[in-house]
Amino acid sequence: MTSEYEENVNSIIENLESRGYEWQRINSEKTSYKNGISIDFNSNEVSLNGTNLNSVGAVYCRKWGRFGLNKWQSAVAQYRDETAPTDFAISDTKHIYRYLKYALNDRFWLNRLDNFDDYINRLIQMAEAKRVGFKIPNSIVTQSYDELTNFYSENDGNIITKVTGQIPASLQSMCYTTKVEEDFLELASSDLPNCPTLFQSYVDKKYEIRSTVVGDKIFSAIIDSQSHDLDLVKFDWRYANADTAIYPVELPDKVNTKILNLMKSLKLDFGAIDLILTHDDEYYFLEVNPEGQWGWIEVETGLQITNEIVEKLVYEDQKRST
Incomplete structure (x- = not known):
């Protein structure tokens, strides 16, 4: 389970093929139109592109959750003002693929x-x-400007800020670790109350x-x-x-x-x-x-x-x- 742009996964597939092992790749961007999932509740079988997943012994979960339609389908949907059906297809597909977690629960996952x-x-x-x-570095999470300025002073003005969890790939370059300077403090006086933020001493x-x-x-x-x-x-x-x-x-x-x-x-x-x-x-x-x-x-x-x-x-x- 991965993204179509993951070169690391290509290396894993090449290694598996060199050993003679079968594999199935799920690119979450293409789940709505290209992976061919089939679930039969009479036989309790789940298949992907014609391969019965009962034979799967291990699952490598590289990336998960970036579900979508292909660009052509999305463009047509917007042109026809059909964003609601498009959103529905993505949402329902996500739930259907989430069933794989249940169906393959007794297999080894890297990571679950x-x-x-x-x-x-x-x-x-x-x-x-x-x-x-x-x-770990001295750390606080706060929405209080006074707490931030006190923390800044306690650490001799040598602090950084960064995000606390996963962010969209499109925003990653904006969310690298950043040193807190005087001009940042000026902005924080009005903006910090809108979002709790992690600050750490710079080590x-x-x-x-x-x-x-x-x-x-x-x-x-x-x-x-x-x-x-x-x-x-x-x-x-x-x-x-x-x-x-x-x-x-x-x-x-x-x-x-x-x-x-x-x-x-x-x-x-x-x-x-x-x-x-x-x-x-x-x-x-x-x-x-x-x-x-x-x-x-x-x-x-x-x-x-x-x-x-x-x-x-x-x-x-x-x-x-x-």
């Missing part, structure tokens, strides 16, 4: 939909990370670390954002558009243990965890993305993340059939 929905929230993630022993970094977790395997890489020429990259490496030095690193056992304990507490079998290593060699937790990208990490480091995902899916599929 319910767990993904519950634990994409960064506030829950921070609370759980703190519980398992990670340090000075030696490196950023991306740890991609597949089951009980951890693939970690240093992202050397602090050596980049662009100041924005020092606050969020994504501003560099991947133009940042990246290389593999083996984390201390105690840090890896915290990572696995966190994933267990969040009920996630896959996730991309962002950490900070300070100049005092302290590890701070930032967030875990259950949909985190990993292809670019493989290209730069040679870490075999795709292969481990396939190994996990194949293992769970074979375990069910024995």
Whole structure:
């Protein structure tokens, strides 16, 4: 289950095919017109493009919920002023595909939909990370201008803001981690009451670390954002558009243990965890993305993340059939 634009999934499919395994891909943008779902309640069979899903042993849920019609259908619907039928088709299709979660509930999922929905929230993630022993930046969520200015002063004017959960892809570049400057405070005096907002102390970094977790395997890489020429990259490496030095690193056992304990507490079998290593060699937790990208990490480091995902899916599929 994925998006049609996911190159990472193409790598998984190529790996599966090289091993002789069958697969079915659901692109949620095309669920309303191209996937050929069939549900027979007399025989309790669910099929997709003619393939009986009773034979499925493992499900990889890369992305979910961006349902839609194709562009031509959407354009025709708007031209004919048929947005209501279009919206109905998308809405009902979403519910029908949600049945797959029920029908395949006894299979292995990487990750389960319910767990993904519950634990994409960064506030829950921070609370759980703190519980398992990670340090987290000083953090508040507030709609109060006075609370914000007090927090700003307490942290010597060195704070950032960021979103607390999943956002539309079209808005992602607008929602990277941002340093709070004086002009931001001026805007916040009128705008902050309209939306509770997360603020954190800025933690000075030696490196950023991306740890991609597949089951009980951890693939970690240093992202050397602090050596980049662009100041924005020092606050969020994504501003560099991947133009940042990246290389593999083996984390201390105690840090890896915290990572696995966190994933267990969040009920996630896959996730991309962002950490900070300070100049005092302290590890701070930032967030875990259950949909985190990993292809670019493989290209730069040679870490075999795709292969481990396939190994996990194949293992769970074979375990069910024995």
